[in-house]
Amino acid sequence: QVHLVQSGTDVNSPGASVKISCKASGYTFTDYFLHWVRQAPGQGLEWMGIINPKSGRTTYAQKFRGRITITSDTSTDTVFMDLSSLTADDTAIFYCARGGLQPVSWGYYFESWGQGTLVTVAS
């Protein structure tokens, strides 16, 4: 059974960075892509980016390029999402979600999701 367990609630100041983790279990970590999705309060879902945990190769949504970094640690089956230069607009729940089998980064839906991590940005 696929499980994605995310790190806990985080509070940050404007201009700071946040790093959220997503630990995977129940499958071979390096076989599947992992995604990050943002959801601001009362708003919709925004796809942020994807990582191939095996190669470390990433693709980011245009909106977040320049301040997002997604990395993976194959020794702990964990993916990390680092978002810098935080503003109040980054107050949101961030989800990780499992994508498809390698090597194709597109063509697969999000069947398994983490529980979400609430990040609050406030001075």
Added chain:
Amino acid sequence: EIVLTQSPGTLSLSPGERVTLSCRASQSVRRDYVGWYQQKPGQAPRLLIYDASKRATGTPERFSGSGSETEFTLTINGLAPEDFAVYYCQQYGNSLYTFGQGTKLEIK
């Protein structure tokens, strides 16, 4: 980037009614790679439909998806009380994934 536009934004309906939600893409979605997700307050989204028309494991038969290229729909035949939620479409036909803005089903 493919933009997905969902309509309507909000629907007020009664249990037992039939409803059709729309998702329009700004360009053709490769291989009709469109999914539908249900989200309830305080919960992560749940996959209902993938590849435009295939029900995910555990999705009740009252949910059906259809469409191709740029026009996709999610139909719920006979709304159950637990179906009142927000529904999102998603395209995964290229490496820049996108979601629609969502349709909220509320109880009339």
